[in-house]
Amino acid sequence: MKFTFNHFNFNVLNMQRSLEFYEQALGLHIARKHTAADGSFQLIYLEDDLGQFQLELTELKDRTEKYDLGECEFHLAFTSDHFEEAHRIHQEMGVICFENPGMGIYFIEDPDGYWIEIVPAKK
Template identity: 65%
Template structure:
């Protein structure tokens, strides 16, 4: 048997990313790991619901250029229990990058250009 554990995004500016995920999705650090030589730092973010699944943000000290995300044909998805309020919050933050009203979903983009899908709670 296997179980989802975490998903990774590599980030260029860890502090900026931590602030974004806190503001946009209320994700907060649940554990961290740092290289003994300071060459990397991993920060695992958890949600308010206490899910076992986490988002791992990887920061590499020697990385100075943005990551090439290709055509962004991958994404992470979150289900929102108050979809309309979340939409308004993200709209005010200016981070909505794509909307699909016909499907009832939208996407936000994080500081490194990763797309995150926001889906309404199933009714």
């Protein structure tokens, strides 16, 4: 039996704000959408240009309070083949929330407080 990654979910308060962030910060684009028949929730799946893994954003229409993310000890990680340029863009966006120069990585924070690790491509 073989398993492969399919997707990971983040719950968001404002879908449009999140879509803009993920497109601008990481170049992700919409792969597919689903809206509940009663309109109570919306799912949008984002992917990179390779399309091998998706980030599912879930917006619950009646949710008004920010999600409790605990201590943010979980995160997604993205590899960048243009690490310095990515760092500059994220710095200009004001979304870098933690840097670890010793490890050569940094984290950005999305509009809902989720942390995303940025890792340089291996050379």
